[in-house]
Amino acid sequence: MTTHVIGAGLAGLAAALAVRGPVVVHEAAASAGGRARALPDGTDNGTHALLGANRAALDFLRGIGALEHWVEPEPEGLPVLDLADGRARRIALSPLGWARAANRPDGLTPRALLALARLAGPGDRAVGPALSAHPAFLRGFVEPLVIAALNTPVGEASSRRLAAVLRRVGAPGAARLLVARRGLGPDLVEPALAAIRARGGAVRHGARLRSLGIEGGRLSALDFGEEVVALAPRDRAVLALPPWEAARLLPDLRAPAEHAPILNLHFTHATPGPVRFLGLLGGLCQWVLVRPGTVAVTVSAADAEAREATPDLAPRAWGEIRALAAAFGLPGEWPEEPPPCRAVKERRATPRHRPGDPPPPPVLALPNLALAGDWMEPVLPATLDAAVRSGRRAARALER
Template identity: 40%
Template sequence: MSATVHVIGAGMAGLAASVRLAQTGRKVALYDAAGQAGGRCRSYFDETLGCRLDNGNHLLVSGNTAAMAYIAETNAAATFVTADIAAFPFLDLKSQERWSVRPTEGRVPWWLFVAGRRVAGTSALDYLDALKLTRAAATATISQTLDARRVIYERLWVPLAVAALNTEVEQASARLLGMIFAETFGRGGAGLHPLYPKEGLSESLVDPALAVIQAKGGSLRFGQRLRSLRFEGERVAALDFGRGELALDAEDSVVLAITAPVAKDLIPALDPPDAFRAIVNSHFKVETLPGQAYSFLGLVNGTADWIFLKPGVISTTTSAADRLVDRDAEVLAAALWKDIAQAYGLDPAKLPAHRVVKEKRATFACTPAQLLRRPKARTRWRNLVLAGDWTDTGWPATIEGAIRSGFTAAAALAA
C-alpha cells in the first residue's frame, strides 16, 4: 500500500500543501472539520442578500509569487481578472483629497519623482522611511520607528500596515512592514497589478485546487474534526476523528494545517502565537455600481479601510478592528455605508440590504513578540509538519503567507 499524506485543514495552507504534494505524485487525504474547503477564504450563498458573497475581502497582486504559483498549478488563471496597471486609489474622508499611488513597472522607482504618482502631500525623500523600517530593531514597532506627524505616516504607512499586518501601528512590527514594502512596492509596478476573482474566492482559489487533488487520486473528507493525535517515539502513530483511531502506516505523514489555537490544543508542547486581531467585513447589495466592477478604494480617516466594487455588491474591510467588533451590526452598517456614500456621492440615508461579518480572531497579531512565537514547518516528530499563516513564513497572515506555508510544509516532507 502506498504511503498517504494526511492533510488536516482545508484552508489555503492545507490546499496549497495538498496541491503541491499531489502534483509530485504523493497520495493525499484532505480533511476539514467544516462541510467545505476554503476556511477564511471562500464564497457562500447569503440567504439575507440572496447572492453569493466572499467571506472576506482579499487583494492579490501579480508579485505574490506563491499565490501565482498556486494559481498556475491549479489551472485557475482564467478565473481572475488582472488589472492592466498598478494603481492604488485613496480618499481622505476628512479632507476630501484624492490620490492614486501608481508605481512605474520596473524596479527602479522613477514614480517617486512624479508628484502625481505619489501619495498626495509627500515628497520622494519621504519614502526613505522604508529604510528605517527594514533597519529597525527586531523589537521595534512602527510608531516607535517613524514620525507620526508626517503626512506619509497617516496616508501610506498606517493603511499599508493595518491592511497587511492586521495590527495597529502602535503594536505592529516595523521590520515586517519594511519587508512587505520591499517585497511589493520595492519590486515595481510589474508585481503590483491587482487580481480579482471573476466570480468569487471559492471559484478561483478553492474549487480548482480540489479538482486537482481529486484528479491526482486524492480524497476529500469534510465534516471530520481531528480530536487527537497519538505519538509513538519520533512519529505520529494514529489520528482520532472521534470515530475510533485511524492508525498510520510506517511511511504515512501528517500536515497539520489548522489554526494556532487548535494546534495548541492538539499539541500542548507547541507555543504558537496567542494574540489575535479582528477584521470586520460588510457587504451591501446594489443594483448599479457607482464605479467599475473589480476595483477598490483605500480610505483614510474612515470607519472602513477599503471599499471593493464587485458585480452587484459593494463590500468594505476594516482591519485591526477590535474597537468595532462589539458594536451593534446595524450601527456598524450605517457607519460603513456612510463612508461608501461619501466616497461615491450616494445617499447615506438609503441603506441597502446588507450583511456585516465580524471575525474576532481573524489573524494573529504581527507584534515583535508574537512573531518570535511562530514555529517552523518541521517538528520534533519526523512524520509531522505544520502549515498555516501563523507559522514562520516570513510574511504576515495573508493569502500569500498561507500558501507559502503550505508549499514549505510539502517541501519539508519531500526532504
C-alpha cells in the same frame, strides 16, 4: 504511503497539491477555504486581495487554472478618497509609481523616506512611534499599508514584517493588486478542490481532528472521534491548522496566541460593474470592493469596530461609500437609504504582528508530521501567500 492533510484552508490545499503519492484532506467544516472561504450563500467571508509580489499565491492560482479569474481593477493606482478634506486621487503603492507627483502619498519627503528605509535595518520596532515625526506620511500611506498587510494597529506593528513587505513591493509589477472577479468560491477554493480530486486526492468534510496518537516518537494515529485513522509506517501528515488548533493538539508548541479581527460589511446593491477597488482615509471603511451586485467594505485591525452592531455600522459605511461613488463617478444609483447589509466579523483573522514575536516552530514536529499555516511564515505577515508557502514547505520537509 498516504499523506493526511488536516485542514482545507489555503495552507492545507497547497500542501495537498505539493506532496507526492496518495493524499487525503480532512476538514472540520462543511466547506473548504478556512479563513478565505465562500459562505453558504456564495458571499466571500471577507475581501481578499493579492499583490504581484505574492508569487507563491499567484503560482498556486496558475497551477489550479484560476489565475485568469483574478483581475487588476485599478492598474492606474489605487483611487483613495480622504474624508478629512474631500480630496480624491490615485495613489501608487510602489515607489516606482511615485515618479508622477500626482500619484505620490501625502507627506512623502526625503526625510520621511529615509525614516521608512531605516525600518528595514537591523532590529524590530513598532512602526508608528518610529515614524511619528512624519505624521502626514504615516497617516496617508504607512498606516493604511500596515493595517492592510499586517492586520495590526500601526502603533504596535512590527517594523521587521513591514520591511519584508516593502522589499517585495518595490520590484516591477510587484505592487499590482488583484482580486477574485466573481468570488473566493469559484475563483479559488473550487478550482483547488477540483485540482486535488483530479490528481486522485480525497477531501473529507466534517472531519474534526480531536487528538494525535504518538508512538515511538512518530505520529501513529489521527483521532477524529467516530473514526480513528491508524497510520502505516510510511504514512505521514501535515497539520495545516490555525495556531490555536495546532497548539491544542500539540500543547508544547510555540504558536501565536494573540490575534486581530477583520470586519467585512457586504451590501447587496445592484451595480453595473466593472470590478473596482477603492480606499478611504479618515473614516470607518478602509477598502471598498465593488462587484456587480455587491459592495464589500473591509475594516482590518478592527478591535473596536468588530464590537459594534451592524445597524450602527451599516449607515456610517454607506454614507462613506456614497461619497466615494460621487468622488470617483462610479456608475449606477447610490441611494441615500443603505441597502441590505450583512456583517462578517472574523475575530481571529490573523495573528497580531508585533516587534520581537518569537520565530515559528520547526516545520517538522515529528519525523512524519509537518506543520503548515499562515502563522508558520517566519518573515512575511500571515496572508494567502504565507499560507501557500507554508503548505509547500511542509510538503518538501516530508519528502526529505
